[in-house]
Amino acid sequence: MTDITGQRFGKLVVIEKVCGYPSYSWKCKCDCGNTKVVRRGNLTSGKSRSCGCLYANAGAKVVIVIGGTFGKLTVIAQCESNPRGDSRWLCECSCGRVVKRLGGSIRRGFTLSCGCNKGWHRQDLLGKKFGRLLVVEGLGSVKGRGTRWKCECECGAIVKTYTTELNNGHTKSCGCYHSDVSSRVHSGENNVNWNGGTTAPLIKERGSRRYKAWRNGVFARDDYTCQRCSTKGGYLHAHHMSGFAECEIKRYLTSNGVTLCRDCHYEFHRWYGHRGSTESKTIEFLSNQKHLAIAL
Numbered sequence: 001m002t003d004i005t006g007q008r009f010g011k012l013v014v015i016e017k018v019c020g021y022p023s024y025s026w027k028c029k030c031d032c033g034n035t036k037v038v039r040r041g042n043l044t045s046g047k048s049r050s051c052g053c054l055y056a057n058a059g060a061k062v063v064i065v066i067g068g069t070f071g072k073l074t075v076i077a078q079c080e081s082n083p084r085g086d087s088r089w090l091c092e093c094s095c096g097r098v099v100k101r102l103g104g105s106i107r108r109g110f111t112l113s114c115g116c117n118k119g120w121h122r123q124d125l126l127g128k129k130f131g132r133l134l135v136v137e138g139l140g141s142v143k144g145r146g147t148r149w150k151c152e153c154e155c156g157a158i159v160k161t162y163t164t165e166l167n168n169g170h171t172k173s174c175g176c177y178h179s180d181v182s183s184r185v186h187s188g189e190n191n192v193n194w195n196g197g198t199t200a201p202l203i204k205e206r207g208s209r210r211y212k213a214w215r216n217g218v219f220a221r222d223d224y225t226c227q228r229c230s231t232k233g234g235y236l237h238a239h240h241m242s243g244f245a246e247c248e249i250k251r252y253l254t255s256n257g258v259t260l261c262r263d264c265h266y267e268f269h270r271w272y273g274h275r276g277s278t279e280s281k282t283i284e285f286l287s288n289q290k291h292l293a294i295a296l
Contacts, residue, residue: 010049
């Protein structure tokens with residue numbers, strides 16, 4: 001998790017991470033002198049910007065004058081009102097950016113900067129690691145979501161996610177972390193269906209990470225498209241051209257796999273059975289030669 005110690009969020013400055021509180025909580029000091037423990041998500045989203053004094057003083061009459069300072073904003077001039085009649089002011093932020101802001105938001109303390117106070121969504125995460133994910137490429141900003149990133153998982157899978165999901169720890173892997181934890185907790189003797197370890201070795205292999213990596217490799221090579229009927233996506237199966245059980249040496253070779261949709265895969269085994277699959281049978285099936293011959 002990224003350390004946000006020392007960062008400012010509204011009137012709050014982060015002092016330290018707090019243990020014993022709900023996850024991702026930080027101790028902050030307000031400009032008024034009070035301290036408060038706040039969840040990280042409330043800080044980065046802008047939900048928490050003070051110890052509460054900001055809202056306690058919101059009812060006090062605040063007069064906006066040219067040259068007045070509100071947070072990082074200095075009022076330069078008054079602008080035309082918006083279509084609803086709300087006053088707007090031209091302000092210069094301490095970062096140098098000039099923006100237009102509503103008078104009501106300035107008076108109530110809802111607007112304290114041009115947006116640079118919320119720079120969390122503009123963080124450069126390139127090259128940083130979050131759990132099992134390494135950030136390898138920025139994919140631009142998405143309105144309402146922030147910056148999107150392309151990440152590579154330790155298992156080799158590619159994940160696209162957002163700054164907030166990485167910072168708050170919600171996304172730490174492509175999903176393999178959850179699978180690994182679940183398999184440790186619910187597999188073997190810990191599983192309610194445990195029957196003394198009688199599962200056939202081949203069934204175990206088909207559930208292994210190596211098998212799943214092989215299957216995903218076949219799908220990616222074939223662009224997730226059935227090689228017989230050209231259906232893309234949906235329920236896809238990775239078919240072994242030379243049988244999984246009969247040809248152990250080719251079991252995890254991507255070249256020995258072909259992508260079929262569920263219906264085509266079931267049809268193959270209806271014609272050729274579930275044992276003794278060969279490369280020639282697969283080629284024959286893909287070209288429809290057997291079916292044409294039967295039709296004739």
